[in-house]
Every structure is written in C-alpha cells, then in structure tokens.
Amino acid sequence: MKALDAEVVVIGAGVVGSAIAKELSGYRLSVLMVEARPDIGDATSKANTAILHTGFDASPGSLESRLVARGYGLLRDYAGRVGIPIEDTGALLVAWDDEQLSVLPKLQAKAKANGYDATQIVDADAVYARVPALGPGALGGLLVPGESIICPWTTNLAYATEAVRAGVQLRRNWPVERIEVNDQVTTVHGPAGDMTCRWVINAAGLGADRIDAMFGYERFAIVPRKGELLVFDKSARALAPVIVLPVPSAKGKGVLISPTIFGNVMLGPTSQNITDRTDTATTVDGIEFLRRKGMSLMPELMMEEVTAMYAGLRASTQHDDFIIEADLAQRYVVAGGIRSTGLTASLAIAEHIVVLLNEAGLRLRARQDLPGPMRMPNLGEGFMRPYRDEQRIAADARYGDIVCFCERVSLGEIHDAFASDIPPVDLDGLRRRTRAVMGRCQGFYCGARVQQLLDQCAEERP
Amino acid sequence: MTARSGDLHVDVAVIGGGPAGLSAATHLRAAGVGDVLIIEREHQAGGIPRHSQHTGYGIRDLHRVLNGPAYAAELVARAEACGARILTGAMATGWSGPLSLDVTSPSGVYRVHARAVIIATGARERPRTARMVAGDRPSGVYTTGQLQNATAIWGQHPGSRAVIVGAELVSWSAVMTLRHHRCHVALMTTQYARAESYAAMTLPGRLLLGVRVATRTQVVQIIGKDRVQAVRITHLDSGKSALVPCDTVVFTGDWIADNELARAHEVAVDPTSSGIIVDAGLRTSAAGVFAIGNVVHPVDTADVAALDGVHVAAQVADYLHHQSWATAPVELQAAGALRWVSPGRIDPSGPAPARSRLLGWGSTVLRTPTITVEQGGICLSRQKLVWPMSPGRAFRMPWSILANVHPSRGPATITVA
Numbered sequence: 001m002k003a004l005d006a007e008v009v010v011i012g013a014g015v016v017g018s019a020i021a022k023e024l025s026g027y028r029l030s031v032l033m034v035e036a037r038p039d040i041g042d043a044t045s046k047a048n049t050a051i052l053h054t055g056f057d058a059s060p061g062s063l064e065s066r067l068v069a070r071g072y073g074l075l076r077d078y079a080g081r082v083g084i085p086i087e088d089t090g091a092l093l094v095a096w097d098d099e100q101l102s103v104l105p106k107l108q109a110k111a112k113a114n115g116y117d118a119t120q121i122v123d124a125d126a127v128y129a130r131v132p133a134l135g136p137g138a139l140g141g142l143l144v145p146g147e148s149i150i151c152p153w154t155t156n157l158a159y160a161t162e163a164v165r166a167g168v169q170l171r172r173n174w175p176v177e178r179i180e181v182n183d184q185v186t187t188v189h190g191p192a193g194d195m196t197c198r199w200v201i202n203a204a205g206l207g208a209d210r211i212d213a214m215f216g217y218e219r220f221a222i223v224p225r226k227g228e229l230l231v232f233d234k235s236a237r238a239l240a241p242v243i244v245l246p247v248p249s250a251k252g253k254g255v256l257i258s259p260t261i262f263g264n265v266m267l268g269p270t271s272q273n274i275t276d277r278t279d280t281a282t283t284v285d286g287i288e289f290l291r292r293k294g295m296s297l298m299p300e301l302m303m304e305e306v307t308a309m310y311a312g313l314r315a316s317t318q319h320d321d322f323i324i325e326a327d328l329a330q331r332y333v334v335a336g337g338i339r340s341t342g343l344t345a346s347l348a349i350a351e352h353i354v355v356l357l358n359e360a361g362l363r364l365r366a367r368q369d370l371p372g373p374m375r376m377p378n379l380g381e382g383f384m385r386p387y388r389d390e391q392r393i394a395a396d397a398r399y400g401d402i403v404c405f406c407e408r409v410s411l412g413e414i415h416d417a418f419a420s421d422i423p424p425v426d427l428d429g430l431r432r433r434t435r436a437v438m439g440r441c442q443g444f445y446c447g448a449r450v451q452q453l454l455d456q457c458a459e460e461r462p
Numbered sequence: 463m464t465a466r467s468g469d470l471h472v473d474v475a476v477i478g479g480g481p482a483g484l485s486a487a488t489h490l491r492a493a494g495v496g497d498v499l500i501i502e503r504e505h506q507a508g509g510i511p512r513h514s515q516h517t518g519y520g521i522r523d524l525h526r527v528l529n530g531p532a533y534a535a536e537l538v539a540r541a542e543a544c545g546a547r548i549l550t551g552a553m554a555t556g557w558s559g560p561l562s563l564d565v566t567s568p569s570g571v572y573r574v575h576a577r578a579v580i581i582a583t584g585a586r587e588r589p590r591t592a593r594m595v596a597g598d599r600p601s602g603v604y605t606t607g608q609l610q611n612a613t614a615i616w617g618q619h620p621g622s623r624a625v626i627v628g629a630e631l632v633s634w635s636a637v638m639t640l641r642h643h644r645c646h647v648a649l650m651t652t653q654y655a656r657a658e659s660y661a662a663m664t665l666p667g668r669l670l671l672g673v674r675v676a677t678r679t680q681v682v683q684i685i686g687k688d689r690v691q692a693v694r695i696t697h698l699d700s701g702k703s704a705l706v707p708c709d710t711v712v713f714t715g716d717w718i719a720d721n722e723l724a725r726a727h728e729v730a731v732d733p734t735s736s737g738i739i740v741d742a743g744l745r746t747s748a749a750g751v752f753a754i755g756n757v758v759h760p761v762d763t764a765d766v767a768a769l770d771g772v773h774v775a776a777q778v779a780d781y782l783h784h785q786s787w788a789t790a791p792v793e794l795q796a797a798g799a800l801r802w803v804s805p806g807r808i809d810p811s812g813p814a815p816a817r818s819r820l821l822g823w824g825s826t827v828l829r830t831p832t833i834t835v836e837q838g839g840i841c842l843s844r845q846k847l848v849w850p851m852s853p854g855r856a857f858r859m860p861w862s863i864l865a866n867v868h869p870s871r872g873p874a875t876i877t878v879a
Contacts, residue, residue, distance in 0.1 A: 230594070235725050282596045284682050291594070303733065305592040305718065310599070387555060388564070390467045390571045397568035402553045405503055408566075427601070440722075442589035444605045445504075448612035 005195040006032035006169065009188055010203060011176055011211055014045035015152065015346045016338050017203035018159035023350035025166035027364040032195060033160070033168055034188070036175035036207065039429040040422060041156035044205045045343070046432060047229070047280070047312025049258060049269065051243060052076070052086060053344045054146040056111035056119060062321045065114050068341045071348035072146075075155070078347060081373065082162070084154045085261050085380025091147035091243035092122075092130055095139050100247035104142045107247070111144070118145050133239040133300045147243050151261045151379050152343055153432040157422065158376045159346070164421045165371045172425070176204075179214040181330045199331045199362070201353065205315045206277045208336035215332050219325075220317040222336075224277050227269025228286035230294070231308035232301060233440045234381070236265040239301050255293050257301065262407070262435060263381030265301060267294050269312065280311045307406075307440045314339045324349065326356040333357065377413060379435050386410050403453070404446045406439020414450070418457045427454060467570035472499040474778060475563060475576035476546075477554045477723060480509020481764040482755025483582035484537040485523065485771025486778075487546035493779040498546045499574065501565055503553035507541075508534025509584060511764050513610035516638050522765035522817075523772070531614075533764065557727050561750045578778050581724055581738060581746070581753040582771070585760035587632070588716040590684070595713075597684035600691075606636040606714045619643055621709030625693050626650040626673075627681050630715035630854030632761075637673055640712070648708050651679040651695055654853055656827050684711060715854060717760035724753065735760060735802035735823065741790035742805050742815040742861075743777040744770060749787040752778060759804045759821040762856035766817070773816035791869045792837075798877040799826045799851060803859075808874075810867045818861040824851035824878065835863050837874040842866040851878060 010021045013035035021033040037043055052075060055068030079086050095101040104121050111119045120143040127141040128134060164170050171192070178189040179200065188195050202211040209222045237259060246254025258266045270286045287309065294302045317323065317337040322345070326333045333353055342349070358364055378385060386392050386399040387408045393400035398412035417424055417433040424430040427450065431438050436450050443450070473495050476483045479502030487498045506512065511519055514530030521527060528536065541548065552567035554574075561579055565572040587605040602621055604612070612618040624645050626633050629652035637647055650673050676695065682703070683694035690711055696703040719736040730739045730747035737760050738746055738753040746753050754774045755767035781787065790807040803822040805815055824831075828851040835842045843863050851857045859876070867874045 235722065278687070281598045281683075281685075284596045287594050287596050305588070306594055307591055309591050309594060309596070387553075387566045388571065393566070393568070393570055394467065400566050400568040400570065401551060402503060402566055405553060408553070408555060428599075440592075441586050442591055442605070444586040444589060444607040445611070447604075447608040448616045448618060451612065451618060452616045 004185065004197055006030040006197045008032070008199045008201060009034060009195060009197040010201045012203035012205055012207070013040035013160055013170065013172070014043060014203065014205050015041060015156045015159065016205070016335055016342050016349055018156055018163060019346035019350040020201055020203055020335070020353055021163040021168045022159040023347070023354055025163045025168045026367055026370065028367050029364060031163070031168040032171065032197065033163065034171045034174040034176060034190070036173075038173050038425050040160045040170070040172065041153060041432065042428070044313055044315055045152060045156050047310050048152055048340050048343060049229070049256065049266065050150055050152045050260060050343070051258060052148040052150040053341055054116050054144060055114055055341070055344070056116040056144050057107060057248070058114055058341070059320060060110060060113035063324060064322045064341060064345065067322065067345040067348040067352060069115055070351070071345035074347035074351070075150070075344060079150065079155070082158045083375045083378055084151055084158055085378055085383050086148050086150045087259070087261060087380070087382050088148045089242050089259055090143065090145040091245050092127065093142040093144065093245045093247050094127055094134065095141060095247050096137055097139070100249050101139050103247050103249060104140065107142055116146065119143060130242055131240070131244055133298050134244070135296050135299050149243065149259055149261050150343070154376050154379055155343060155346070157433065161376070161421045162374060165374065170422065176211060179211070181215065181332070186331060199333070199357070202332070202334045202336065205338070206313055208315060208334065209317070212334050212336060215327065215330055217334075220319055220323055220337055222277070222315050222317055223273050224275070224313040225316045226272045226274050226279065226311050226313055228282050228290065228309070228311045229266055229268030230287070230290050230306050231260065232265040232267065233305045233307050234263045236301055236304040237263050239298060240265045244297070255290065255297070257298055261380045261382070262438070264307065267301065277313065280313060282309045282311050286311070305440055307442070308438060322349070324352060324356070326360050328360045377416060377434070386413055403449055404436040404439060406441050407435040409434045409436040414453055423457070427451070430454060467572060470499070470572050470574045472497040472574060472576050473782060474498045474578045474580060475574050476500045476580045476582055477563070478502065478509070478582035478584060478755075479507030479538070479548055479550070480582060480584050480755065481511065481537055481768040482584070482771045483580065484508070484541045485768040486580050486582060486754055486774050488537075488541045488544045489772050489775030490778060491544035491546050493775050495779055495782060500541065500546060500548045501552050501554050501563070501574065502548060502550045505551050507538045507548050507550055509764075510607065513607070513614045514635060515614055515642070516635065519764055523768040524765075537768065554723060557723075560748070577750070577782055579751045580774060580778065581751065581757055582755045583720040583723060583757045585717045585719045585756040587713060588718055590713050592718070593713065593716065595681055595684060598686055600684065600686040600689050602686070602690035602710045603684060604710065604712045606632050606639075606712060609636060609712055610639050613639060613643055620645045621690070622646060623648050623708045624710035624712060625681065625706055625708045626712045626714055628652060628714035628716060628854070629654070629675050633714040633854070636712045636714050640710070645710060647673050649695075649706055650675045651681055652677055653680055653698060654678070654827070681711070717756070719757045719760045721757060724757070727751070729753070732802055732804070732806055734796070735804065737802070737804055739806035740804065741807045741809060742812055744774045744816075745777070745787070745790070747789070750781070759856060762821055766856070770816050792867055793873040795873050795875045796822060797875050798879045799824050799828060799831070800857070800876055800878040801825050803876055808864060808867065810864065810869050814861045820859040820861060820864075820876070822857045822859060822876070822878070824853050824857045827852050828878065831878050833859055833863055834877045834879070835867070835874060836877070837867055838871040842874070
C-alpha cells in the first residue's frame with residue numbers, strides 16, 4: 001500500500017486547529033494541517049474580542065465551562081513560555097438598570113458554580129472609581145479580576161509556528177471539497193489536490209458543519225453571527241483601564257469596552273445572524289448602533305479617532321455547548337461550535353482531543369526529539385518593543401528603522417516576519433504579525449513603503 | 463554599524479523636518495542659536511511637499527514658485543547651509559523629561575535633552591476608519607498623502623477609475639495626481655452644498671479639471687473583497703443612494719493634527735481642531751515647548767507653515783535668553799461659522815502672531831463674512847471681510863480685530879457669520 005500523506009489531517013488553521021496541530025506534534029505521529037484561506041488565523045480567529053476568559057459566566061457543567069477554565073491556565077503558562085503578551089486588567093460588569101443590578105448576585109453564584117470564586121459585587125461609587133470615564137447612570141457592578149487581555153494573533157501564530165517547527169506540514173489555500181472514508185485510509189480532496197490519512201480532525205470553524213456533513217452527520221448547523229467592532233486610537237487607552245462588560249439581560253447582550261493588548265480601546269461587538277459565511281463587511285447600521293452605545297457608555301471615548309473597524313463571524317450553532325466528539329469507525333474527530341471562548345479554551349480543546357484519540361486506541365507516544373523552546377516577537381504595547389531596545393538596535397540597525405510610525409514597527413520586525421516559519425502573504429497577514437499599518441494614520445505615512453516591502457518579498461519568494 | 467545610543471544635549475530640538483521645522487531651524491541658526499537639531503522620522507527631510515509634484519510652493523516664504531520636491535530640497539539646503547543638524551530616520555517616540563525626548567533611529571536610541579523644544583509634526587488626513595465608512599476592507603483605499611507617497615516616492619500605480627471623497631484644496635491635488643497616472647476620476651463627493659475649494663467654485667476651475675462633483679453627498683459604504691469594486695453614495699437631503707463603480711477611493715482633507723507627542727506630554731490641544739493650542743508667540747501650555755505649522759492649524763499651505771518657523775525663531779531665541787515663560791492671559795473662542803481659531807490664547811499687549819493673521823476653519827461658504835469680537839458680553843469690533851470663508855481651506859483673519867481685547871476680562875469670542 002502506498003504510504004499515507006499523514007496519519008492525521010487537521011482541517012482549519014485557526015486558533016483551535018493550530019492548537020490541535022501543535023499538541024499532536026508532541027507525539028510520534030505525522031500531521032498535516034490544511035487551511036482554506038490564504039493564511040492561518042484569517043477567519044474567525046482574527047476578529048474577536050481578544051479576552052482571556054475565566055469562564056465565570058459559562059453554563060456550569062458544560063464542556064465549554066470545563067475547557068475554558070482549564071484552557072485559561074494552560075494558555076497563561078504557554079503565553080509566558082513563548083512570549084504571547086497578556087495584561088491582567090480584570091473586568092467589570094456594569095449594571096445600568098435595576099434588572100441588570102438584580103442579575104449580579106446570580107452571576108456571582110454562576111461564577112462559583114464554574115469554580116471561580118474571586119468575583120466581587122461593588123456599588124456605583126466603586127464602579128466610577130475604577131472607570132471614571134463611564135457615562136452617567138451606572139448603578140453597580142461585578143468585578144471579575146481574572147479576566148485579561150491577550151494578543152489573539154500571536155497566540156494562533158505561536159501554535160502554528162511550533163507545530164510547523166516540530167514537523168507538521170502546513171498547506172494554506174487548501175480548501176476541502178470532498179472526503180472519502182475507506183477501511184484503512186481516508187482521502188481528503190480539494191482543488192489543490194488529494195491527501196491520504198488515517199484520521200481527520202475537523203476544526204474548520206465557520207465551515208465545520210460542512211466538513212461534518214462530509215462524514216454523514218447533521219449534528220449542527222453553523223449560523224454565522226456577525227460582530228462588528230470599533231477600535232479607538234491609543235490616546236483613548238487611559239479611559240478604559242479594565243474590560244467593561246455588559247450584564248446579560250432580557251434586553252440583549254449589550255456591548256463591551258475593552259483595552260487591547262496593542263494599547264487601543266475596543267467597542268463592540270454587535271450581534272447579527274447572517275447567512276453569507278464570507279460577509280465580514282461592517283454595516284452602516286452596525287456602526288450607528290455602536291456609536292449610540294458608545295455615547296451612553298463612555299461619551300469621552302467617542303471624541304477619539306477610530307483607527308480600525310472590522311467584523312468577525314462567530315461560528316455559533318443551534319447548540320449552547322462546544323461539540324467535540326470522536327467517531328472511531330470513521331477515524332474522525334469534530335471540534336465544532338467553538339465561539340469566542342475558543343481562544344481561551346484552545347489548548348484545553350487540543351488536550352481533550354488527545355484524550356479522545358487515546359481512548360479511540362491511537363496510542364499516542366510522546367516525542368523526545370522536539371525542537372528547543374521558541375519566543376514569539378512581542379506585539380504587546382505593555383512590553384519591550386524593539387524600537388525601545390537599545391541592545392537590539394545596536395546589534396541590528398534595522399530594529400531602529402521605524403517603518404510604521406503610528407505603531408512603531410521597525411524594518412527588522414517586518415523582515416523577521418517575512419523570514420519566519422509561516423511568512424505573511426498579504427498586507428493583512430503582515431499586520432497581524434507586526435502591527436504595521438494598523439495605526440491611526442492607516443497608511444498615510446507608511447502604506448506605500450509597506451506595500452513596497454510586500455511586493456519585494458513576493459518577488460523573492462520561490 | 464556601531465551604536466551611538468546615549469544622551470544628546472542641544473539648545474533646540476525641532477521635532478519634524480517639514481517646511482515649518484526646517485524654516486524654524488534655519489532662522490534659529492541665523493538668530494545665533496548654537497545647537498539646533500531637527501529630528502525627522504522619514505529618511506529624507508522636507509515633509510509632505512516631497513510627494514507633491516505640482517507647482518505653487520514657496521510663494522510667501524521664498525518669494526519663488528517651485529514644485530513640491532524642489533521646494534522641500536531648497537528648505538533642506540538652507541537649513542543645512544545655516545548649520546542646523548538634521549537627524550533623518552529618527553523618530554521622537556516619547557518624553558523622558560520636561561524638555562527631553564526619547565528618539566529611536568537606526569544608529570541607536572537617544573535621549574535628546576534640549577533647552578527648548580519645537581513641535582512641528584504637521585497633520586494628516588482623516589483615513590476611512592476615522593470617518594467610520596462601513597463596508598469591506600479591500601485594497602485601493604487611499605488618503606491623498608498615501609496616494610502621492612505611493613506614486614511619487616515608490617513608483618506605485620493607482621487603479622483606473624477613482625472616487626474622491628472631499629472637494630477641498632487637497633482634493634484637487636489628488637485629482638492631478640490621478641490624472642497624471644491615467645486614472646479616471648469618476649466622481650468627487652462633498653457633504654457641503656458647494657464644493658469647498660475655490661478652484662471648484664469657479665467655472666474655469668471646473669472646466670479645466672472636468673470632474674463631476676456630487677454635493678451634499680456622502681460615501682457610506684465600500685464594496686469589494688480584494689480590490690474596491692464600487693462605493694455606495696447617499697444624498698444627505700433626499701436620502702437616495704446609488705452605487706458608483708470604481709477601483710480606487712481617495713479620502714482627502716478632513717485634517718487631523720499629528721498631536722500624539724503633545725498629548726503624551728499633556729500639552730493642551732484644541733478638541734475641535736485637534737491642533738496644539740499656542741499663543742501669538744507659538745508657545746504651548748508647557749514651559750519651553752513651542753509648536754508651529756500644521757500641528758497647530760490643520761491645515762494651511764506649506765509656505766504659511768514655513769512662516770510660522772520664521773516667526774517662532776525670534777520667540778525661541780528670546781526665551782533662551784531670558785528663560786521666562788508666561789501664559790497668555792486671554793483665551794480665544796470660536797463661534798458661528800468659525801469652527802476653531804489659532805492662536806487659542808493671546809496677550810493683548812504682546813507681539814502679533816506670524817503674518818499678523820489669525821487662522822481658523824469655516825463650516826460653511828460665506829462670500830463676505832462678518833467677524834464680530836466680544837469679550838465679557840461687550841462687542842469690541844465688527845468687520846466685514848472682502849475675502850470669502852470656505853470650509854475646505856484655512857480662513858485668515860487680521861490680527862487687528864483683537865485690538866480692543868482686555869487682558870483681564872475673560873475669554874474673547876470671535877464669531878463669523
């Protein structure tokens with residue numbers, strides 16, 4: 001029999017698929033990861049609220065609750081090891097009416113049921129003491145000190161990079177069209193070719209239900225829920241020292257105001273079910289809604305310039321929980337319905353899948369020959385960046401050559417991104433790896449030079 | 463390359479090597495100030511005119527007519543000939559003291575300690591995001607600055623069919639750039655009832671450039687996954703909307719001062735103009751820190767910015783000599799059709815501002831505007847001007863209208879109607 005292309009094919013290189021590939025790369029097993037889009041983390045994983053959740057408000061007893069709580073600690077440790085920036089800002093749920101105020105004790109009880117005991121109910125004075133820029137009318141709040149902000153792009157990239165370094169083969173621009181399961185071999189077909197494997201792991205995010213259907217299932221249907229967000233200039237950062245969360249109520253979920261790891265402030269998301277899984281356009285109505293919300297939540301914020309607007313699609317389903325199940329007969333595992341908590345839960349999802357595979361008799365054996373530890377380039381505003389690093393610039397002058405003035409991204413960092421294990425293929429990918437062009441001028445100063453660097457790199461690519 | 467990180471001590475640090483900063487350095491040296499350092503983050507000094515191929519530069523300051531790059535080169539040559547030092551590729555990233563700056567450059571990280579600092583960081587156009595225009599995020603969306611930088615410095619090409627947002631003075635500069643690159647301008651949109659700039663208000667101007675201007679119209683949505691395919695425009699009065707096919711969108715004008723360094727130092731900024739608040743001597747709210755050019759008044763022409771540089775030189779030299787710093791006593795406020803005014807503070811007994819002009823920005827077109835100055839409820843002067851107000855360009859007012867302002871009767875209000 002012809003050798004297999006890989007023992008396991010992971011479909012989807014978002015934060016969940018990449019975490020799974022990384023986890024599997026620690027075992028004696030060949031792994032292939034395919035991604036339909038031109039880059040890893042280029043769909044749901046790139047456009048979320050970038051919060052490391054404690055899981056205090058998950059449904060107690062659910063798989064999501066367990067994996068978010070477990071993933072929180074795993075990702076914290078991992079982030080420290082590889083240099084993913086995290087800031088411990090804490091969160092404050094703010095109640096704006098009596099109904100919301102009455103929900104706070106219930107939320108506190110729910111947090112306890114989820115194993116999180118550190119919440120604290122505070123009065124209006126304490127709310128304004130923590131976030132003086134809040135608009136008038138706050139009645140009280142619930143402090144959740146463990147909620148943190150994290151770089152979602154570096155997390156995804158770190159997983160995928162570690163996987164690739166450990167030998168996982170990554171194929172970008174590789175959409176899956178058809179899957180054929182035979183006794184011993186599964187063949188995955190796409191416009192870019194075929195690949196054979198023993199196991200398939202479905203981490204296809206917005207496309208997870210379609211892959212699931214290729215195995216004959218109708219377990220869930222993805223209903224993409226669009227969330228539009230506004231990102232404000234860094235001069236707004238002092239207005240939002242903590243994550244300001246809405247209290248879920250009968251009137252809907254509300255929007256949050258969060259500092260970002262890049263030093264900005266984010267307002268959103270909206271929440272709208274849509275049908276087109278590629279529709280990531282912001283809308284006139286969505287922006288108007290956020291503008292109105294912002295004016296009441298934090299009027300001062302609305303005086304600042306908006307430096308980015310984007311829409312993310314949550315891969316929600318008709319079910320409330322994550323759907324992670326193994327099908328021994330077809331040698332198939334699905335990780336579907338992973339919503340915004342997927343970033344926090346990612347490593348726990350991967351760990352959970354290893355357990356499922358072992359139970360299914362795959363008998364994974366740990367590798368002894370893994371490459372040494374790696375460090376990711378830091379994109380966090382609160383940590384040392386190359387433009388301030390005297391020694392780094394002394395060793396290589398390119399780190400002192402600032403290309404993107406607003407975000408202070410140096411030529412050295414851009415070259416590093418092009419020379420990395422998973423180089424960017426377009427401006428958006430470069431932005432996620434370096435922060436170039438994501439600042440307040442949106443390319444007024446550096447857009448042309450960055451484009452030049454991209455074109456140059458594309459020419460040099462084999 | 464060996465690192466030369468460390469501390470640098472200078473008399474005056476000028477942040478920004480555009481027309482304002484270069485002129486300031488030249489005239490500071492001419493006034494006998496010893497060590498003047500320009501910190502310029504681009505690889506070449508000269509500022510925005512470097513990207514602007516068309517003519518019309520240098521009229522008021524050099525009394526010559528030059529194109530943008532020639533004008534920029536001339537200002538650089540003059541500063542260097544006067545003995546000003548220009549550190550290019552060097553960006554002031556923050557403050558390490560009241561008059562100390564953190565600077566990053568390929569040759570190292572410096573702390574520049576100055577006896578006086580001049581902020582001359584200019585202004586930029588509001589990009590699409592800051593205007594909150596909805597839609598996809600394709601390529602082909604520019605500001606004039608990016609477009610001209612891309613075409614003039616980096617030899618890149620725009621598309622073939624463009625929509626220009628705005629009909630300000632700079633918008634016509636974008637038209638000329640696109641035309642030069644054989645990109646057809648399908649439409650220009652302005653939210654105003656008339657095109658803002660004079661060129662568009664005159665029949666010869668319109669005929670010469672042959673561009674259709676849609677007034678009271680806003681671009682509300684950008685369509686296209688990879689490359690722009692169309693924009694949706696809406697008429698502000700009728701609410702009617704239409705799709706305009708295009709592959710290029712240029713957001714023009716709607717200027718924001720590059721005020722980040724000022725704000726990081728808690729230097730007072732006018733929330734309406736985003737410009738740094740100065741007095742007639744171009745002093746900011748922070749002792750020893752001056753501000754000039756379009757970071758003060760976003761925006762006026764390059765030569766007017768350069769003349770700020772001339773004006774500030776004497777003020778800085780005087781400050782270095784006497785070391786005294788007083789806050790001008792009277793706050794100036796803008797009202798009526800006047801959105802903002804600079805200087806924002808004045809001393810009625812002090813010297814006049816550059817060119818004895820006040821600069822402001824209008825919110826509407828007025829053919830013969832009337833300026834009223836009030837203080838403490840009393841009307842101090844009323845004057846009809848013979849030049850128009852137009853929202854797409856700086857509105858200049860004579861300093862003499864403030865002749866009767868009293869130093870201790872509170873803020874003075876300038877109303878234009």
